[in-house]
Amino acid sequence: MKLATRFIHAGAHPDPSTGAIMTPIYQTSTYVQEAPGVNKGFEYARSQNPTRFALEEAVAEIENGKFGLVFGSGVAATDSVMKLLQPGDEVIAANDMYGGTYRLFTKVYEKFGIRFHYVNMQDAENIRPYINEKTQLIWTETPTNPLMNITDIAAVAAISKEHNLVLCVDNTFASPYLQNPLDLGADIVMHSATKYLGGHSDVIQGCLVMNDQDLRDQLYFIQKSCGAVPGPMDCFLVLRGIKTLHVRMERHCENGERIAHWLRNHPKVGKVYWPGFSDHPNHHIAKAQMRGFGGMISFELKNDSVEEARRVLSSTKLFSLAESLGGVESLINHPASMTHASIPREERIKNGLSDSLIRLSVGIEDADDLIEDLNQAIG
Ligand SMILES: *Cc1c(COP(=O)(O)O)cnc(C)c1O
Numbered sequence: 001m002k003l004a005t006r007f008i009h010a011g012a013h014p015d016p017s018t019g020a021i022m023t024p025i026y027q028t029s030t031y032v033q034e035a036p037g038v039n040k041g042f043e044y045a046r047s048q049n050p051t052r053f054a055l056e057e058a059v060a061e062i063e064n065g066k067f068g069l070v071f072g073s074g075v076a077a078t079d080s081v082m083k084l085l086q087p088g089d090e091v092i093a094a095n096d097m098y099g100g101t102y103r104l105f106t107k108v109y110e111k112f113g114i115r116f117h118y119v120n121m122q123d124a125e126n127i128r129p130y131i132n133e134k135t136q137l138i139w140t141e142t143p144t145n146p147l148m149n150i151t152d153i154a155a156v157a158a159i160s161k162e163h164n165l166v167l168c169v170d171n172t173f174a175s176p177y178l179q180n181p182l183d184l185g186a187d188i189v190m191h192s193a194t195k196y197l198g199g200h201s202d203v204i205q206g207c208l209v210m211n212d213q214d215l216r217d218q219l220y221f222i223q224k225s226c227g228a229v230p231g232p233m234d235c236f237l238v239l240r241g242i243k244t245l246h247v248r249m250e251r252h253c254e255n256g257e258r259i260a261h262w263l264r265n266h267p268k269v270g271k272v273y274w275p276g277f278s279d280h281p282n283h284h285i286a287k288a289q290m291r292g293f294g295g296m297i298s299f300e301l302k303n304d305s306v307e308e309a310r311r312v313l314s315s316t317k318l319f320s321l322a323e324s325l326g327g328v329e330s331l332i333n334h335p336a337s338m339t340h341a342s343i344p345r346e347e348r349i350k351n352g353l354s355d356s357l358i359r360l361s362v363g364i365e366d367a368d369d370l371i372e373d374l375n376q377a378i379g
Contacts, residue, residue: 003177003246004246004247006061006062007062007177007242007243007244007245007246008243010057010058010059010061010062010242011023011054011055011056011057011058011059011061011239011242012054012058012239013054022236022239022240023050023051023054023236023239024050024051025051025232025233025235025236026045026049026050026051026232027231027232027233028045028049029044029045030043030044030045031043031044031045031048045229045232046224046227046229047224049229049232049235051232051235051236051239052070052229052230052232052235054235054239055068055070055207055235055238055239056068056069056070056207058239058242059176059191059193059197059207059209059242060209062176062177062242062245063171063176063180063181063182063189063209064180064182064183065182065189065209065210065211066210066211066213066216067209067210067211067213067216068207068208068209069207069208069209069216069219069220069223070193070205070206070207070229070230070235070238071205071206071207071208071223071228071229071230072204072205072206072228072229072230073192073194073204073205073206073228074098074100074172074190074191074192074193074194074195074204074205074206075100075101075104075192075206076206076228077190077191077192077206077207077208078101078104078170078190078206079104079108079226079228080208080219080222080223080226080228081137081139081168081188081190081208081219082104082105082109082114083222083226084136084137084166084215084218084219084222085109085114085136085137087112087113087114088113088114088115088134089114089115089134089135089136089137090114090115090116090117090130090132090134090135090136091105091114091115091116091117091135091136091137091138091139092116092117092119092127092130092131092135092137092138092139093105093116093117093118093119093138093139093140094118094119094120094121094139094140094141094144094151095118095119095120095121095351096120096141096144096145096147096149096351096352096353097139097140097141097144097145097170098141098145098170098172098192098339099335099339099340099341099342099343100342101139101141101170102342102343103342103343105139115134117130121140121142121149121151121156122149122150122151122281122282124151124152124155124156124158124159125159127156127159128159131159131163131165135163135165136165136166137165137166137167137168138156138159138160138165138166138167138168139168139170140153140156140167140168140169140170141169141170141172141173142169142171142173142174142179143173143174143275143286143294143296144173145172145173145296145335145339145359146273146296146298146333146335146339146340146353146357146359147273147298147351147352147353147357148273148274148275148280148296148297148298149281149282150275150280150281150282150283150285150286150289151282151285152282152285152289153169153179153181153184153185153186153289154184154185154289157184157185157186158185160185160187161185166187166188166215167185167186167187167188168186168187168188168189168190169181169186169188169189169190170190170191170192171189171190171191172190172191172192172195172196172326173195173294173296173325174290174294175191175195175196175197175245175249175294175326176189176191176197176245177196177245177246177249177291177292178249178253178290178291178292178293178294179289179290179291182209182210182211184289187210187211187212187215188208188209188210188215188219189208189209189210190206190207190208191206191207191209192205192206193205193206193207193238193241194206194324194326195324195325195326195327196245196248196249196252196325196326197238197241197242197245197326198237198238198241198326198327199241199244199245199248199326199327199328200237200241200327200328201324201327201328201329202237203234203237203238203241204234205230205234205235205238248328248364249292249294250292251364252294252295252362252363252364253292253293253294253295254367255295255362255363255364255365255367255370256274256276256293256294256295256296256297256362257276257293258367258371259297259360259362259367259370259371259374260272260274260276260277260297262371262374263297263299263374264277266375266378267302268301268302268303268378268379269299269300269301269302269378270299270300270301270302270304271299271300272297272298272299273297273298273299274293274296274297274298275290275293275294276293295360295361295362295363296325296359296360296361296362297359297360297362298335298357298358298359298360299357299358299360300354300356300357300358301356301358301378304354304355304356305355305356306336306355306356308356309334309355309356309357309358310334312358312377312378312379313332313333313334313358315376315377315379316332316373316374316377317373317376317377318330318365318369318370318373319331319332319360319370319373319374319377320332321333321334323338323339324361325359325361326361327361327363328363328364328365329363329365330360330361330362330363330365330370331360331361331363332358332359332360332361333358333359333360333361334357334358334359335353335357335359336348336353336354336355336356336357339359340353
């Protein structure tokens with residue numbers, strides 16, 4: 001089945017009680033049992049909810065995985081993966097990743113005795129020196145936020161398999177329409193469904209997809225034991241979002257491409273970060289593992305000052321100044337003071353995230369209007 005058809009039909013079955021074509025929002029906490037222990041497979045909604053189950057089936061299907069699990073947020077999904085670990089275990093994580101993931105690792109899990117090594121994964125071989133008998137998990141993200149670095153998922157997966165580790169890939173930026181890490185050898189795919197899956201900036205949610213039954217059972221146990229489940233209304237919204245993911249992503253990619261090239265030719269714009277440029281350091285890998293390059297773009301201004309960046313950020317009219325990404329409307333963001341403020345400045349600068357870097361989440365409006373807006377803001 002072709003992708004467009006799969007995205008529309010993923011997880012969709014007529015509701016058994018009425019035939020409703022859309023899975024209803026089962027807004028209930030519990031289910032009436034016929035006799036003690038005799039029920040329809042539904043006992044209590046932290047463990048089972050039909051709307052959530054439909055979404056879990058849908059996310060698994062669109063990531064080419066066997067099992068999906070959804071959580072109350074992207075970080076709750078990440079948190080559940082971390083709970084697979086024990087004190088003393090070690091994790092190798094990408095050095096350029098979502099600030100909230102870094103915060104969870106350093107501020108929450110270090111104190112439980114988990115050790116993290118942050119590695120530049122643009123060359124997968126950089127991982128090897130950090131592997132030892134305590135290593136359990138590799139955590140990576142590609143394209144990275146906000147510098148659009150590309151990690152070769154298949155190369156990292158090969159190293160991970162050699163040492164029997166679990167590889168988890170945060171696939172939020174690419175979305176399942178552009179990239180499928182399980183097909184490239186990853187063990188778990190994580191998404192902040194808040195972003196492209198939901199697609200309309202109206203929900204906070206996360207998900208995990210995997211093929212291994214044992215891993216699924218462990219993560220399901222964590223999901224119900226720790227309880228970070230999303231409500232049925234939120235599941236409904238993401239189910240609806242997924243139905244248009246393919247058409248939205250196509251437009252995000254088209255608009256992203258036009259704006260990336262336009263920015264690059266602007267006299268006041270310095271470096272532009274977008275994996276679709278043929279001179280992007282890992283463009284060949286992006287081209288091989290992605291179906292398109294997406295609508296996330298970062299750039300610096302030639303006048304590399306925080307003041308100038310602030311002026312541009314406050315001058316756009318269509319691009320709204322806000323955290324988050326992946327919605328139909330365009331957003332503009334200042335990573336150093338917003339999404340990545342939880343990473344210490346020295347650490348940010350060391351990883352190439354300058355104070356004047358501006359990140360765009362290019363929406364699906366008309367590209368001419370978006371360019372006109374950026375043009376008047378950059379001046
Ligand atoms: C937003 C985001 C997260 C966290 O997801 P929430 O839904 O905000 O909890 C994780 N990774 C990436 C790449 C993100 O953009």
